[in-house]
Amino acid sequence: MMREEIEKVIEEVKDRVVEWRRYFHQYPELSFHEVKTAEKISEILSSFSNLEISRPVQNSVVADLKGAGEGKTLAIRSDIDALPIKEENEFEFSSKNPGVMHACGHDGHIAIVLGTAYVLSRLKDKLKGKVRFIFQPAEEVPPGGAKELVEKGVLEGVDYIIGQHLWTYLPVGKVGIVYGPMMASDDIFRLKIIGKGGHAAMPHQTVDPIAISAQVISNLQYIVSRELDPIEPVVITVGKIAGGTTDNVIPNEVEMAGTVRVLNPEVRKKIPEALERIIKGIVTAHRASYEFYFEFGYGPVINDERVVKIVEDVTKSLYGEEALEKIKPVMVGEDFSAYLEKVPGAFIFVGAKNEEKGIIYPHHHPRFNIDEDALEIALRILVYSAFELVEKF
Structure with missing residues (x-):
């Protein structure tokens, strides 16, 4: 009834x-x-x-x-x-x-x-x-x-x-x-890599933030593939990158932004430190500096x-x-x-x-x-x- x-x-x-x-x-x-x-x-x-x-x-x-x-x-x-x-x-x-x-x-x-x-x-x-x-x-x-x-x-x-x-x-x-x-957490990060600009034909006189950025983006994926348990779902994506104005100039700076998605709250806590450690290592190895910002979003x-x-x-x-x-x-x-x-x-x-x-x-x-x-x-x-x-x- x-x-x-x-x-x-x-x-x-x-x-x-x-x-x-x-x-x-x-x-x-x-x-x-x-x-x-x-x-x-x-x-x-x-x-x-x-x-x-x-x-x-x-x-x-x-x-x-x-x-x-x-x-x-x-x-x-x-x-x-x-x-x-x-x-x-x-x-x-x-x-x-x-x-x-x-x-x-x-x-x-x-x-x-x-x-x-x-x-x-x-x-x-x-x-x-x-x-x-x-x-x-x-x-x-x-x-x-x-x-x-x-x-x-x-x-x-x-x-x-x-x-x-x-x-x-x-x-x-x-x-x-x-x-x-x-559903995953939804966290964001922003990164500015600060180098030394100059003529594209004379890269030895510069600290190229574009070349450094390429290494950073590639190496961030090692967090997923080599630092975390492979059965833990984690996504690290760089969704934005900006730097440079023309073909023959190495810029001073490159900026990028990305997102991190995680299902396990304990794994989520480890990500900011791992990101910055890799960024710092690569950037300082190539004589550049950086500004890093991480924000926890939705859990x-x-x-x-x-x-x-x-x-x-x-x-x-x-x-x-x-x-x-x-x-x-x-x-x-x-x-x-x-x-x-x-x-x-x-x-x-x-x-x-x-x-x-x-x-x-x-x-x-x-x-x-x-x-x-x-x-x-x-x-x-x-x-x-x-x-x-x-x-x-």
Whole structure:
């Protein structure tokens, strides 16, 4: 009987979830600038019943739902920011904000969690415990919005947290789960190598920062291949390098920037020292100097196995064993990690790719899109998982 009631309310809201997704897709806002997005979310939540709405930090919205019985407190999170990308899709609901686009699925995340709030608020009398819906700004830009919300106490009294990401690396109908480490830390480094410029035909009179940079970039990979356990996933990438102005001049300086991705927090701690040791050795050996900057970004997303098991069982009960994909961890970053450092929880991927519909482009691409059938799948998983988590743990 309970399942029939849940499905009835999901049927009521599923078309609105699609409408909400398309609305937010039309009006994307960049990280830390989600003013109208947050206002619209608050307006929609205010039209539901039984929710207590607050705005703990700028451009965030939090809604609390208290069930009729005693139970645990679960938080459900959605990120809400967009990216500085000019959309190349030609939809009726394409971005109306020039140079800004929901190219990562956060428009869908907003709609899914709004739909979840609607369903659970309608079924308040059947719900034990409490559910807190967190609409978080600035997932895309470190230090991210999650950290500030945690500092403001958004997890006070929360026992568990769950989140999901629409994922176009999985076909629609598939749900990706990982036990333990799922996504990597996202740290950055910047380096300036300071040499002595001069004529390119007389390199012996210079200290060539370009030649030194080539050796630094090559040797940084020895950290991964020769200093760390080979079964520990680590990525060190130099993504930017700049130096010089023309073909016949050796410049004074070269600047570069890169990222480090790690799954193991203990390994992560070792990286800054290893980077600088190699940089210092090479640079000083060639009579140059350097300036090095390292910044810890998002931590790794590490799922709690008990919470993942609940979500896995819910997914199997709804969509069958064939819907589950026990995927490998991915080395992209996610500031959902800030929540998981405080309370146990689970983050899952919900497949949103559909080659037959031409939905094939990766995240952060100007033609990114999702199969909207994924919205209902994610909505259903969150709703049923919420009932399980507040009652059974």
